[in-house]
Amino acid sequence: MTASEVESSEFNPASSGSGLPGAAPSMETLVRTRSRRSWRLPVITAVAVLLIAGGAFMWVGRDNGAGSGSDHSALPSPAASDDGKPATASGMAAATAASPKPSPSPVPADPAYIKVNQVDSSHYENGGVDVYFSLFADPEFKQEIQPMQLAKDMFTINGLQVEKLSLVEESDTVSVNLVLDKSGSMQDSPNMNVHETKMDLVRQAAVQFIDGIPSSAKGQFEVLTFSDYVPAVADITFTSDRTMVSQYLSGLASDGGRTALFDSLTKALYDTNEQQGPKYIIAFTDGKDSNYGSSLQSVVELSRQLGIPIYTVGFGSEEDQSLSYLAQETGGQSFYLSIDDDLQTELHRIYDTVFQRYVKQYKLTYTPRQKIAPGQPFSFVMNLNSPRNQAQTGELTYERKLDKNSVDVQNGLFEYQVNYAQAVNTLDFGVVRSNVDEDSKFYTDLRKRIEIDYVNASNQGKPKIIDPLENYRVESVNQLQNGSYKIEFFKLFPVLINNKQVHEADLNTYTLVWDSLSDKWQVSNFGREECSIYQDRSDPGSLCSDNGVKKLYSGNPWPN
Numbered sequence: 001m002t003a004s005e006v007e008s009s010e011f012n013p014a015s016s017g018s019g020l021p022g023a024a025p026s027m028e029t030l031v032r033t034r035s036r037r038s039w040r041l042p043v044i045t046a047v048a049v050l051l052i053a054g055g056a057f058m059w060v061g062r063d064n065g066a067g068s069g070s071d072h073s074a075l076p077s078p079a080a081s082d083d084g085k086p087a088t089a090s091g092m093a094a095a096t097a098a099s100p101k102p103s104p105s106p107v108p109a110d111p112a113y114i115k116v117n118q119v120d121s122s123h124y125e126n127g128g129v130d131v132y133f134s135l136f137a138d139p140e141f142k143q144e145i146q147p148m149q150l151a152k153d154m155f156t157i158n159g160l161q162v163e164k165l166s167l168v169e170e171s172d173t174v175s176v177n178l179v180l181d182k183s184g185s186m187q188d189s190p191n192m193n194v195h196e197t198k199m200d201l202v203r204q205a206a207v208q209f210i211d212g213i214p215s216s217a218k219g220q221f222e223v224l225t226f227s228d229y230v231p232a233v234a235d236i237t238f239t240s241d242r243t244m245v246s247q248y249l250s251g252l253a254s255d256g257g258r259t260a261l262f263d264s265l266t267k268a269l270y271d272t273n274e275q276q277g278p279k280y281i282i283a284f285t286d287g288k289d290s291n292y293g294s295s296l297q298s299v300v301e302l303s304r305q306l307g308i309p310i311y312t313v314g315f316g317s318e319e320d321q322s323l324s325y326l327a328q329e330t331g332g333q334s335f336y337l338s339i340d341d342d343l344q345t346e347l348h349r350i351y352d353t354v355f356q357r358y359v360k361q362y363k364l365t366y367t368p369r370q371k372i373a374p375g376q377p378f379s380f381v382m383n384l385n386s387p388r389n390q391a392q393t394g395e396l397t398y399e400r401k402l403d404k405n406s407v408d409v410q411n412g413l414f415e416y417q418v419n420y421a422q423a424v425n426t427l428d429f430g431v432v433r434s435n436v437d438e439d440s441k442f443y444t445d446l447r448k449r450i451e452i453d454y455v456n457a458s459n460q461g462k463p464k465i466i467d468p469l470e471n472y473r474v475e476s477v478n479q480l481q482n483g484s485y486k487i488e489f490f491k492l493f494p495v496l497i498n499n500k501q502v503h504e505a506d507l508n509t510y511t512l513v514w515d516s517l518s519d520k521w522q523v524s525n526f527g528r529e530e531c532s533i534y535q536d537r538s539d540p541g542s543l544c545s546d547n548g549v550k551k552l553y554s555g556n557p558w559p560n
Helices: 003-010 027-068 089-098 198-211 242-250 261-273 296-306 321-330 343-360 404-426 441-459
Strands: 113-120 129-136 155-157 164-167 174-181 219-226 236-239 279-285 310-315 334-337 362-366 377-380 382-385 389-392 396-399 471-479 485-497 500-515 520-534
Touching (some): 174 261, 198 242, 198 343, 219 261, 279 343, 404 485, 404 500, 441 520
Parallel strands (some): 174 279, 279 310
Antiparallel strands (some): 471 485, 500 520
16 A cells, blocks of 8 residues: 555545544534654654564575575474464473474494404313413404403403403513424525524524513513433523523523423423413424424324413424414414514514514403313303494303422423433433432332443444333323322334334323422323324324333324
8 A cells, every 4th residue: 555545544434433424524624634644654664664674684694504504494483282273482482392303323343353362261160261362453463453441341252241351461470481492404505695693593583582672571581502402401491681681691602402392391381371461382393303202293282281372483494384283272473583674673563563462462351161171172252342342252262270299290291201312312311300200219220221231332333322202191190199290191202223214102101209308290100001003194003012012002102
């Protein structure tokens, strides 16, 4: 409606306030009409201006809002009630409270892989098995996950909660036994193109391994060098004095002897077993072996019984498969170094893989539910369920550790075997004297055999020589009522019959008694139960003819 239309309408007599149709307006009416006209026009004009200004403001606001990244069109309009009227503030609050807020999507945990480095079942009977392990981001165990905050309730063993969880570097000292080959074969160079010997590489490797360990790392070390025979006592028994260890290693030289590797590893296992906490053996050798009391398989079996891994560092022109097998079967890892390698880089890698891993690993303790005897197998499955990582092992099987007496008795027999071979080969009964019970008939018989029979044979040009064993194992260990132990012991070794080399397999029994004066187990009796001669692996065996044994060996004599 235009202004003139409004004015015409205002003066329409029909719409006047007189109540009389068609009558002319009175003066009073005219005055009131003019008064209304006088204020309505400014008000209408003002309202129009405000509406126009408000519309312009809202347009500018929308335009500015789009430029600033705010989406005003997305803001909710006032909610309507059920009857179509705008909702009140209290109604909107109630609606907001009734509507559930969407929860954020959970972040999935990354997969992890558990590498069990060692299992210590020394306290199995008292309800404690210690599992030492590391976490990796890949199934090949190459990308180690750095230590992080983990709680024991994140782990289960066979579906049950564990008792304890800790970082090794905060709770334990790592024990490392360095077994070093100084035999004659180490005087050779790795290949024809270089002048450095394998002994040079071993010495450098061992020194750099020790010197590369940070002073803050908690570790203790034993050094055991070997050639013809394993020493009765290690060169350096376990110590945390790394300077002394490094200086001793720097002067290491070959003595030209043979390679009693497996005997030395056996002694290292027994020595290392006396230490508490995480432990392992690392052997530096070219792998060419000659032994008198041990074999490859016997070392593997003893390592499993004691729960001590063996790592090997081989040197030479080609990798020795027996070293790889030994490391794999004992839970360790094998490395191979040649003169073509960057020794510093390779040794740093070995340090990271071996010592650093043992320092940075975790230690978990759980209570086993399986009731088994010492030496028997037990299994477990380990799970990790943390906010960051999830992992599960397959079923892992280990042997419950033998009791201390059984381990010490086996060690006593091992020492006897090694020293007996050396005593016969050198015609010196004194080498084995401390391993034999002086009050027994066996002592008298053995002394006569070495000092008289074998000496006479040697003078006649027929020396008695004990050849290195090719296979060996303890078949059983049983304690007798008087406290002594009876051990069934199998060994396979080469012999010369009618100028032809064949193999003899013996199943012997040894009785060992404790001697408080020498503080060791000594052999007091010996018997041979079974004996066979084999021409080769295909030969079923024939009865030995020179020792009165009436029974063929009943087992499989050959190494795996």
